[in-house]
Amino acid sequence: MANERQHPMLQYIINNPEAFANNLAKTLEQAGKAMAVYIEPREKGEIKDSGADELTGVIKTLAQVGEYWVSDPQRAVEAQSRLWSGYIDLWNSSLKRMMGEPCKPAVEPEARDKRFADPDWNENQFFDFIKQLYLITSKWAEDMVHEAEGLDDHTKHKAEFYVTQIANAVSPSNFLLTNPELLRLTMESNGENLVKGMQHLVEDLRTGHGDLKIRQTDPSKFKLGDNLGTTPGKVIAQNDVCQVIQYSPTTEDVLKRPLLIVPPWINKFYILDLTPEKSFIKWAVDQGHTVFVISWVNPDERQAQKSFEHYMREGILNTLDVIKRATRQEEVNAIGYCVGGTLLAVTLAYMAAKGDQRIQSATFFTTQVDFTYAGDLKVFVDEEQIQLLEKRMAEHGYLDGSKMSSAFNMLRSNDLIWSYVVNNYLKGKEPFPFDLLYWNSDSTRMPAANHSFYLRNCYLDNTLSKGRMEIGGERLDLSKVTIPIYNLATREDHIAPPRSVFIGSGLFGGPVEYVLSGSGHIAGVVNPPAKNKYQYWTGGKPEGALEDWIRGSEEHPGSWWPHWDAWTRSLDDTKVKARKPGAYRIKILEDAPGSYVMQRV
Template identity: 60%
Template sequence: MTSSAAPFVPSPEPIPSAVMPAPSVESAPAPAPTAVPAPLAAPETDEQKGLNVETFAHNLAQLVEESGKAVAAYLAPREAGHTDDLADDIADALKTVGHVAEYWMTDPQRAVEAQTRLMGGYLSVWAGTMKKLAGEPTEPVAAPDPKDSRFKDEGWRESPIFDALKQAYLVTSNWANDMVKEAEGLDPHVRHKAEFLVKQISNAVSPSNFVLTNPELIRETLSSSGENLVKGMRNLAEDISEGGGTLKIRQTDMTAFEVGRNLALTPGKVIYQNELMQLIQYTPTTASVKKTPVLIVPPWINKFYILDLTPEKSLIKWLVDQGLTVFTISWVNPDARLAAKGFDDYMRDGIMAALDTVAIASGERRVHTVGYCVGGTLLASTLAYMAETGDDRIASTTFLTTQIDFTHAGDLKVFVDEEQLAVMERKMKQMGYLEGSKMASAFNMLRSNDLIWPYVVNNYMKGKAPFPFDLLFWNADSTRMPAANHSYYLRNCYLSNNIAKGKAELAGVKLDMHKVSVPAYSLATREDHIAPPKSVYVGANLLSGPVRYVLAGSGHIAGVVNPPAKNKYQYWSDGPIGPDYDLWLEGAQERKGSWWPDWLNWFASWHPDEVPARDVGGGRLTPIEDAPGRYVKERS
């Protein structure tokens, strides 16, 4: 593959049954740890600790009262006849872990060796703790990763008891991980699932997640005389009630933001709509614009305004200000009436309908397209369909963290096998769609130590409100997926990789990605847990046209939403042409700051011509309503 700018080649948050590309979001900064008293100092009085016994007793009574409200919120839907849908997931998890246990338990000697290894670790921790209590220097048996924020509080190091607790936990979790890695004869998918499950269990049972085993939480409880626990239980009851009997953990203050009030503010109009989408055209801010308009295809699993957050972070606003005519699709939040809508419907009534409308509004037959995440997968499939049918309306394209080949799709693959898909499809058939919360849970589990457990500790044990954060508001603003569309996506991408293999069909046409020859810009992000950079690179190599592959710093969201003014992160480009991602990365050039200007230079090299700025609708279409439109405001 080659680049127009330089020779190229393709330059990185309950156990659900579903998968989704949408979203993994960087979490808000954790609060700085407070000071810890010396571990062997004389015991403090209750007054010194801030503990008021009378207040503490009163708060304990309130805690019991609030816990009753939480239990009532949990039981209410069940008493009304609603049942949990976790039984199949739990059964699948037990079956997976059972394969690992079977390997170790069928050989007595192997089982004894495993137990001896674990007990040896515990004895080493105990011996080190005795030395530390005696004032002797000692090296830890197990130490957390320097990036692990769970144990940053000084209490985990200064107190021999908490240090021992931390090390015993790390010894246990490392041992459990080794048991999976060393189990021979496991199916690769079963091993992957087992590794993921063990990680989730290890993260859940961390001593940092419990009041009595976390020095920071103990201090918090004593200094507030237990008021933190009362507030935390109140938060828990509210979140269970908000989730309809299922815990819906708040990651941000959901009252701090509103789409159309302080998010998605770029001026524009909805100029077309059907049952699947609204099409928005944005108001120009420059006297002249690039002749070739830009159509953005966002993921339908999330809402489009990730690309139009606050004005300072908005990629859409930045593109408009650079002199581009920008259109974006805003997908509907579907209900059971759209259950039968499939991938081909999203192509036909989404991308194809949008192309028709862009041509009318702009007066231009040919368009540049931008696809983000699963929206990019749909766009790539549409390009293959158009190549097969002789439709050349797309002049060039950009893929943002888009997978076309799912061989290296990462941890989301643990949720997809024939058994899990059969269970999920049965549930979707009953409802007509997949609840957005299922997808959100899957994404959060990819980074549970960033997107789940810090909020459990902050909200329910410290009793604090989560910090207002626009990215996390968007992350919580989930959407549903039509049953037919989601099933097609999981089966043809994650399960069988049919799109990459040339075995998938859309509207009766077999897709061959090698026939896609339009110029393409493919962006990956280095820390992406949803669309790993190697996976994006392999998919970009399927295309036969000139491709510029660029690797941005940070993750699936922050790596994309990275305005130049902030001068954050970096990007890599211009690695050696070839199918090997590691060789490309080794030879790529690192550049500071945002990838946005690099993209603009690439786009201008293919589409340099300019015309006077266009009116919204082009005088041919009557606007329906102001951007961002009503589809994006519908909550699940």
């Protein structure tokens, strides 16, 4: 050990050259199998690669940034000088360090950046130099985009996003020879990690039928209905769009108003019913709510023409009819999560136009009704990209679930893509079993008509907030929605940013309780009180600027769930005898979580 401390480079020398050579041969053999699995469905015409179209879009966008800098020779020289100045500072500090002089690094990664946690990124001069060279270059590239003038906001947003994706991809932490931890592991194991990594790559390509489906968790450790989605209940109705689940009561008395939950169809509903300890559905049942949940179908060609209106009529409006038959109660409280919340808002505006008052209160979890500041997902939405997407969806009648999953993962690519590439394929390790990531990988398809309407009317044209959206022959006006609303945003949300949710609060015509939770789009919602994690903020009316609202708000420790429950009871706390699924001669079709949610892509 003393010898290793004197000569730290010894840990980067092969221990057993013969074993290393054998493992290298096995790695190359597995790499050949991976290539064969990748090529086979493409040779058969089962997969049509669309990467060229996407790459063309990236090049076109970044070319517009380049045009700004090269159009003025002086500006181009200044940009180059700035980069070379950073390199010179790094070179000088490295020379000083070689001569034993103390010196500060030219640049440091952000404190939350996990990629450079290994001590050798700082202690080993070679790896420290590579790290700083990368950080200087990537920061320079980001600055070039930020400072480019004359670009429209959408083009600049796309350029910023693409540069970030490229920078994340080429990080030295992602490559064997430039990552000290990977290099040490390879030397210590004589390359066994690379053999296992290539085996994982082959398995993941086979799972994705020729496309790479990166494992984020160990799927063998989870089974829906066994250790996930286990809250007792029954499926009491179904159609081509959804199943309706009624959960069994756990209290003698329940609130008179049933609770309808409208989850997103971009993901599956059991995010609200993971393990019993994390289940919002179970917790709501235990508080005395009669809970009904819409479980959306995982669509195929048969649902190609199912539109937003179909999801409203056959989803929410039909479920309200089912609830009335199952409980003899017409008035309900409703919850909508993410795009399920957007559909709920659309439905509320439609019901207001029709004079339908069955929904007496609405709660939105991380829901946007105004898409002006809709975050990085707007990068994927413009006329050119939507037309390309519609062309692809027309082939089968739906958008493949992997495409949507990839888009969401790219929003946090260091955490959700590259960390698993390194762990699975270079370290050769199995991913840690994590229920949330199992759910995240359980992707769903998007019906072509529904998805096209959503992208065009929400992300592209923002018609709902402008009062120009039409559904079922009605022009929708959110100001006509006067019921009480509980609007939950999460502070670190990258899908429905808190500013976007805050602005949307001002579109409704009734009282809105805006609540800001700690953490992000999922963890900020799935935050049971028993965990006592994070915090939430409450304040006055959601008016003016979000920053001003936050300054005047009150912080509360722990989960917002009890606050929501108290808000719901303040509207109507009348109780009745608990209702069991199957009452009033309602036919029970199967046990929860039902069969629709079991359908995998």
